[in-house]
Amino acid sequence: MKLVTAIIKPFKLEDVREALSEIGVQGITVTEVKGFGRQKGHTELYRGAEYVVDFLPKAKVEIAIGESLLDQTLEAITTAANTGKIGDGKIFVTELAQIIRIRTGETGEEAV
Amino acid sequence: MENQIFELQYAMDTFYFLICGALVMWMAAGFSMLEAGLVRSKNTTEILTKNVSLFAVSCIMYLVCGYSIMYDGGIFLSGIQGGEDLVSSALAASVDEGFSGGAVYAGASDFFFQVVFVATAMSIVSGAVAERMKLWAFLAFAVVMTGFIYPMEGSWTWNGDAVFGMYTLGDLGFSDFAGSGIVHMAGASAALAGVFLLGSRKGKYSSTGAVQAIPGANLPLATLGTFILWMGWFGFNGGSVLKLGDITSANSVAMVFLNTNAAAAGGLIGALILARILFGKADLTMALNGALAGLVAITAEPSTPTALEATIFGFIGGMIVVLSILGMDKLKIDDPVGAISVHGTVGLFGLLIVPLTNDGSTFTGQIIGALTIFVWVFATSFAVWFALKKVMGIRVSEEEEHEGVDFSECGMEAYPEFVTQ
Numbered sequence: 001m002k003l004v005t006a007i008i009k010p011f012k013l014e015d016v017r018e019a020l021s022e023i024g025v026q027g028i029t030v031t032e033v034k035g036f037g038r039q040k041g042h043t044e045l046y047r048g049a050e051y052v053v054d055f056l057p058k059a060k061v062e063i064a065i066g067e068s069l070l071d072q073t074l075e076a077i078t079t080a081a082n083t084g085k086i087g088d089g090k091i092f093v094t095e096l097a098q099i100i101r102i103r104t105g106e107t108g109e110e111a112v
Numbered sequence: 113m114e115n116q117i118f119e120l121q122y123a124m125d126t127f128y129f130l131i132c133g134a135l136v137m138w139m140a141a142g143f144s145m146l147e148a149g150l151v152r153s154k155n156t157t158e159i160l161t162k163n164v165s166l167f168a169v170s171c172i173m174y175l176v177c178g179y180s181i182m183y184d185g186g187i188f189l190s191g192i193q194g195g196e197d198l199v200s201s202a203l204a205a206s207v208d209e210g211f212s213g214g215a216v217y218a219g220a221s222d223f224f225f226q227v228v229f230v231a232t233a234m235s236i237v238s239g240a241v242a243e244r245m246k247l248w249a250f251l252a253f254a255v256v257m258t259g260f261i262y263p264m265e266g267s268w269t270w271n272g273d274a275v276f277g278m279y280t281l282g283d284l285g286f287s288d289f290a291g292s293g294i295v296h297m298a299g300a301s302a303a304l305a306g307v308f309l310l311g312s313r314k315g316k317y318s319s320t321g322a323v324q325a326i327p328g329a330n331l332p333l334a335t336l337g338t339f340i341l342w343m344g345w346f347g348f349n350g351g352s353v354l355k356l357g358d359i360t361s362a363n364s365v366a367m368v369f370l371n372t373n374a375a376a377a378g379g380l381i382g383a384l385i386l387a388r389i390l391f392g393k394a395d396l397t398m399a400l401n402g403a404l405a406g407l408v409a410i411t412a413e414p415s416t417p418t419a420l421e422a423t424i425f426g427f428i429g430g431m432i433v434v435l436s437i438l439g440m441d442k443l444k445i446d447d448p449v450g451a452i453s454v455h456g457t458v459g460l461f462g463l464l465i466v467p468l469t470n471d472g473s474t475f476t477g478q479i480i481g482a483l484t485i486f487v488w489v490f491a492t493s494f495a496v497w498f499a500l501k502k503v504m505g506i507r508v509s510e511e512e513e514h515e516g517v518d519f520s521e522c523g524m525e526a527y528p529e530f531v532t533q
Contacts, residue, residue: 011315011514034529044523053519 001096007089008081019080031060039087118206121357128356129221135347136228142341143235149334154516156526170231173259181263192219215355236299239449247521249506285477290352292412292462300456305493312446338400349414368414375426379406382430402430405458412462416469
């Protein structure tokens, strides 16, 4: 089981969500975050004083997924979140040690 | 002794005009808060900048030439006298009118009262074009609207001039007490012309025709704005009685305040109930629009209806505005705050119900007046927006629209988060 964490542009969230539904992914968690990679922020002026807006708004999407759907999930996110411009984001895949469904107590692959 | 009574009357009527003007000025704060509350946080600074600037532009342009075009007040207000002969000429005018005749008051107070109406008409446009228009293009339009377009139609209505020498609206039975048509429908007409050329916000209408909700960022501000407008409207309608200093006028003023309030209350309930029926929930934003719709509906004639009639007129206006907002979305006309519905659709309704309680007006007169105002304002506004679109462009780029116009137009956020200082 894997945890897929994708940092994407916020306005791409709906597209990514639809793409994931289409391949059968049933649950995701979304957080509003700020960050930057190689996409630089910009400098603004406030009453004559310069300040740097480094942190850009992004959306973090987390999905717990079984091995069988992993490649399709990565494909779906990459395609849906792509704009071709700098700042499209990154996907991180980490090992997931255990999953438990709270309501029923199911564990492992059945809880995905 | 008689002169002293005239002086007191003059002072009272001038004072009344000034206070009502100040109340209408306060409506600018109302519009600012309402619009700031109904746009997204990334577009808040820009809409506030737009609102404060358009108020200033309106005041200046009306001073430069608008007042002269509308009321023959002289360029740069040269027609408003100053100096010693003010007193003697005022007394002479008072004797002419007599105690119960038309009000006599300071010329400066007349300008002050009129200029805040111009700003009101202009600020209606700012809500409809929110979140995607270039700020400076909007202000350029404001210069023309407040310096020329509005004064022209104002001169044909409140100043009784013939429309390009062809016909006189007053003679045809047109009556618009405080401006449902002259101010509100006119503002909405200018807004409609702008929105046609501007287009809807990205993502508002999906390719399948579904309407996407784009929720406002601050409903407390929107509510505050509505209450501020409600209170300011007492000056808007109340001041339009134009006189306070005798019993008949004072009674009229009291009735106008009462009816204005009743219509707002009726409008809010009408919209709230209809929204509950249609959506299953109590929609605050519809309720707020409903209150304003009630106010717009009564503005064309707040003195002759009974209190119950005023409440009912407002109630109907509140229902009309809900249907109009839904209708606009069906037509893919994107109006983030419902300005065109509140001021345009209900402004027209307000004009058409005047003959129901006022024998001095006729339905044909109201329709001809409404058409005159709409055609003039829409056509000239369309021409100006079109010219601006060609010369400088009126819409921000897609990138800027995503980031928020706060950054592209103003360079500062309204709700800065993640500050590192």
